[in-house]
Amino acid sequence: MSDSIVSTSWWLRKSNFDEEPDVLEDGTVKIDPLQAEVRATVAREHALTMMENEICEFAQWFPGIHNEVADALSRDDDRDDETLTNILKSHCAEQVSEHFKIVQLPSEIVAWLTSVLQMLPVREQLREQHTRTKIGRGADSPSTSI
Numbered sequence: 001m002s003d004s005i006v007s008t009s010w011w012l013r014k015s016n017f018d019e020e021p022d023v024l025e026d027g028t029v030k031i032d033p034l035q036a037e038v039r040a041t042v043a044r045e046h047a048l049t050m051m052e053n054e055i056c057e058f059a060q061w062f063p064g065i066h067n068e069v070a071d072a073l074s075r076d077d078d079r080d081d082e083t084l085t086n087i088l089k090s091h092c093a094e095q096v097s098e099h100f101k102i103v104q105l106p107s108e109i110v111a112w113l114t115s116v117l118q119m120l121p122v123r124e125q126l127r128e129q130h131t132r133t134k135i136g137r138g139a140d141s142p143s144t145s146i
Contacts, residue, residue: 068135088100
């Protein structure tokens with residue numbers, strides 16, 4: 001494991017998101033520099049916050065359908081934080097630490113993120129209703145998110 005300041009400093013310098021091309025219906029490839037700029041701004045602010053607070057992030061990758069914690073955190077808005085934490089600790093123990101805790105973002109961070117994200121156009125796919133996970137929703141449900 002590396003020192004938080006060193007790893008975050010490196011990540012801060014290397015956060016240069018490529019401008020991912022969008023392919024239009026007519027086959028035209030469109031680059032979205034605004035989206036790349038917003039991603040880089042958020043990444044850099046996040047890295048600075050980590051450095052200022054001497055926080056070291058630990059990232060772990062789980063393939064798609066097995067990434068149950070991320071799915072539940074982003075989709076299961078019908079559960080309170082304590083209930084969701086208990087479900088994740090009991091059904092996905094290998095994906096969360098023993099000290100795992102869901103904490104709401106401070107209002108100043110939410111306000112800043114909202115102001116930055118409002119620079120982007122709304123994409124139709126972001127308006128879609130996500131399906132809630134099946135984790136902990138009864139004995140008949142497998143503990144997978146689909």
